[in-house]
Amino acid sequence: MKVDNPQAFRFIMQDEIYLLNKDKEVINTSSSANIPVAETQPVVELPPPVIEQPAAKQTSVTPEPQTPDPLVKTPEPAFNYxxxxxxxxxxxxxxxxxxxxxxxxxxxxxxxxxxxxxxxxxxxxxxxxxxxxxxxxxxxxxxxxxxxxxxxxxxxxxxxxxxxxxxxxxxxxxxxxxxxxxxxxxxxxxxxxxxxxxxxxx
The missing domain is CATH 3.40.470.10 (Uracil-DNA glycosylase-like domain)
Structure with missing residues (x-):
């Protein structure tokens, strides 16, 4: 098929088919230049968090004061008289x-x-x-x-x-x-x- 205007190829063929290799490189280069590249941040590894344990309470065991038993009164004898x-x-x-x-x-x-x-x-x-x-x-x-x-x-x-x-x-x-x-x-x-x-x- 004879095409007088080369621009007509765009309507009947995909871009990659009718573009020359040198044209593809220019398009790829220009398109990639417009895509912002995220700056890579250096990865900083943090040390594991240190969880402070509460200091153990030193409790001195103080014996409870012994309460004396209530005085037990000897029951009076039940005399049978x-x-x-x-x-x-x-x-x-x-x-x-x-x-x-x-x-x-x-x-x-x-x-x-x-x-x-x-x-x-x-x-x-x-x-x-x-x-x-x-x-x-x-x-x-x-x-x-x-x-x-x-x-x-x-x-x-x-x-x-x-x-x-x-x-x-x-x-x-x-x-x-x-x-x-x-x-x-x-x-x-x-x-x-x-x-x-x-x-x-x-």
Missing amino acids: LGKNNKNFLVLVNYANEEHIVATHLTALESILKRKDLSIDDVAILNVYKYTPLKLATLSEYFKPTRLVIMGKDSLPEGIGNLPLNQPLQGKKTHVLYSFSFDEMMSSNDNKKTFWEHMKTL
Whole structure:
């Protein structure tokens, strides 16, 4: 095909076909010159960040002060006794096979108390057999006796010392009589009489 105007090739052919090699170089050079080239920044490697660890707290272990245990009060003994102790009159007896006192002995004691214008409610009759060893301080704390009759050596509490038989003693707070047991009195009228003579003084 004969083309009179070379510019007509542009409409029927691609640029690369009809451009001469020297023309391509000029176009490529000029077009690349118009494209801005990003300046390459030097790569600066940063050291890894240093994370400061908080300094370990030096804690001194101080032992907590020991709080003393609350004082444990020894519970008062629950004495099982006969009477109501209205007049703080304590009678100590000792019977292995009785809860309080032999019935015949109780009758005799009630008769003696009646002569002193006292009743069974005015006294406390304690059988010490179940509670031995029994301390005088424990009895004093619990019964607070102003009069104390000890009937027989087996009824003596600990801490009372050597008491003379049938010789009433007046203490600071308590009038004490250490005398025969009922078994010893029931078989002897003389012992009954002696006991009564001293009971009258209490």
